[in-house]
Structures are given as C-alpha cells and as structure tokens.
Amino acid sequence: xxxxxxxxxxxxxxxxxxxxxxxxxxxxxxxxxxxxxxxxxxxxxxxxxxxxxxxxxxxxxxxxxxxxxxxxxxxxxxxxxxxxxxxxxxxxxxxxxxxxxxxxxxxxxxxxxxxxxxxxxxxxxxxxxxxxxxxxxxxxxxxxxxxxx
Amino acid sequence: xxxxxxxxxxxxxxxxxxxxxxxxxxxxxxxxxxxxxxxxxxxxxxxxxxxxxxxxxxxxxxxxxxxxxxxxxxxxxxxxxxxxxxxxxxxxxxxxxxxxxxxxxxxxxxxxxxxxxxxxxxxxxx
Numbered sequence: 001x002x003x004x005x006x007x008x009x010x011x012x013x014x015x016x017x018x019x020x021x022x023x024x025x026x027x028x029x030x031x032x033x034x035x036x037x038x039x040x041x042x043x044x045x046x047x048x049x050x051x052x053x054x055x056x057x058x059x060x061x062x063x064x065x066x067x068x069x070x071x072x073x074x075x076x077x078x079x080x081x082x083x084x085x086x087x088x089x090x091x092x093x094x095x096x097x098x099x100x101x102x103x104x105x106x107x108x109x110x111x112x113x114x115x116x117x118x119x120x121x122x123x124x125x126x127x128x129x130x131x132x133x134x135x136x137x138x139x140x141x142x143x144x145x146x147x148x149x
Numbered sequence: 150x151x152x153x154x155x156x157x158x159x160x161x162x163x164x165x166x167x168x169x170x171x172x173x174x175x176x177x178x179x180x181x182x183x184x185x186x187x188x189x190x191x192x193x194x195x196x197x198x199x200x201x202x203x204x205x206x207x208x209x210x211x212x213x214x215x216x217x218x219x220x221x222x223x224x225x226x227x228x229x230x231x232x233x234x235x236x237x238x239x240x241x242x243x244x245x246x247x248x249x250x251x252x253x254x255x256x257x258x259x260x261x262x263x264x265x266x267x268x269x270x271x272x273x274x275x
Contacts, residue, residue, distance in 0.1 A: 019255035069160040071167065081159065088158040091204070092254045095233020107204055107233070109157070 003100045003144065008129045011096040012142055015089060020068055022135055029132035031141040033058065033117075039082070040113040040120050041090035048103030051146030052122050053094040055086065059114070061138040062086055083112045097144065122146070150270075152177045153194060155186040155213060156202040156231065161254075165200050165231065168258050172271040174198065182206050183213030190217055196226055198270055201248070203232040203239070211239075211246045218247035227270050231256075 009026070016022045037059040045051040057065070059082075066085040067074045087110035098107050113120060125145040132141045152174040154165045159181075166177045178194055180186035184207040186199075199217070201210040208216075210230055217223050230243045230251040240251060252264055265271045 015255040018257055066160065070163050084158055085160045088160045091158065092233050095204075095254065096235065098233070099235030109204065109206060 003097065003129060005129055005131060007100050008097065008131055008142065008144060011093050011100075012131065012133070014096070015092050016133075016135070019092075020065070022068075024133040024135050027132045027134050027139060029130045029141055029143075031056065031132045031139045035116050037116050038062075038114070039086055041086035041110055042113070042120070043090045043094035043110045044108040045094060045098050045101060045105050045146070046108065047105035047149075049101050049105055049146055049148050050125070051097070051101065051105075051128070051144060052125065053090060053097055054120055054143045054145070055090050055093060055140065056120075056143070057086065057140040058138050061135060061140060064136070064138075065089065083114075086110075086112055093142065150174045150176075150198070151194065151196045152198040152200070153186060153189065153196040154179045154200045155181075155183060155205070155210070156200075157181050157205040158202070161202070161231070165261075168261050169198065169200070171258070172262060172265055183208030183210065183216070186213055187216055190220065190223065195222060198265070199226050199228045200231050201228060203230060203234050203243070211242050214243065214248050215246040227268050229261075229264065229268070231261075 016024045039062045041055045043053050062082050063074045066077050066082045069085050090110040122145045125147050127145050129144040152169045154162050156162045162179045169177045182205045203210040228248045230248045233254045252261055
C-alpha cells in the first residue's frame, strides 16, 4: 500500500489549506475529545482493500467549517448544513486517499456521527495512518483504519 | 447564460455556484443527483455549462452525463466533472460518456475559473 503519513498529509493540506484557506499545524495524535461535543465524518473505501477514513472535529470547528463553505453566519446554519459540510470533507479526503490505494476500490457515500464521549471503532481493522492538527483554537484528527482483503 | 451544478453536497453546490456566478453566469440551477438534474433538463433547462460530481445517490455523474448527451439540444453544453476520482479509468469513462473536462477536488476557485476560460465558455481568468 502506498499510503503514508506524507501522502495523507498532502491530501489533508490540499482540502483544508489550499481549498478552504485554513492554517493547519501538525500536532501529536491522538486527539482526546473527552466530554466535548464532537463530530466524525467517515467514508468507506471497499474492494481490494477495506478502509475507513475518519475525520474527527469538535463541534465548534465543524460549525466554523460550515460557515466557511456556505459563506454564512454560524447562527444561520442548520444542523444539516454542518453534517453536509463534514460529509463533503470526508468525501474529498477519502476520494483522494482512494487514489493512493492500489487495486480496484469504490468510495461510499459519507456518514456522520455526533455526540459526547464516544469513540469510533472498526472491528478487525488496524490503524494505518493517524494525523492530528491544530486548526486555530481547535484540534482535529484524521485516521485511516483498514485491512487488505 | 445558464449553468447547472449537480452534486449531492449542498456545501459543494454552494461553492460551485459562487464561482460560476463570479464567471458571469446570470442563472445557476442546482440538483442533488443525476436523476433530479435530468428532470430539470427534461423540463426545458438548457445550460451552457454543467458541473457534475462523480459519486451521487440515485444516479451517478457518469450515468447522468451519458443520459443528457442523448438529447441533441444539449450537445453544445460544456460538461465539467468535479471529482475526487483520480483513476485514469474513471476519467476515461467520464470522457467517453460525454464529459469535456474534469477538475479534481480539492480545487481552488482559480483552478476552476482557469479551466472554464480554457474551455472557452468564459472570458474571465483567475
């Protein structure tokens, strides 16, 4: 598999920095959200590999992202706007990650989880890449878990 | 000039519509999937430019482009795939279905604006 920390970082940088204009600074994973309300955007890459791409952000950062993408005040955003934004973030990162994985694979539609104090596990998978970043006053994490078939 | 943006993400449709408007299109319709977009074309929409995502529910981008190209009234429309897909095979499928250009996500507004200028459908360049 050609996916490396550098490969995933370039994809993340392309979405967050080049497209959306955020300054992101690498930090040491894992990001612990504890009791902070947070959201997870995920997409599955299936086929010759079974891979799950997870982007975890605090709710405040999810709101900021949605405000940036929709060019709207946070107060005017709906919950669906926030979910849609994080889903598209997962779709863009996941789609580019798919291009780094050899063999025949398909990309799923994104899903969103939200809440406090939860963790996302993918049974039977190993952690392939885990990167964390400071984004303004917040911290976010992108993980790739999976296995070859 | 009219444009049509087809993407299942409202956030992405919002970004694309902003850029298209910046390029001088007076009207920009949107649809969340290929089937809804086909209905708009069936109802008489005749866009000069169509921006299409690859992966969508109901009907994906390639199926949509192939279906819209069967209408002779839409042969002159410029179709740009907006996609995270990086495989050559998928690009070839899109071009074979009738797409004219493609832009990879993530993109900057400047990249898309330049692509539209190169395609000859706007005079604006970034």
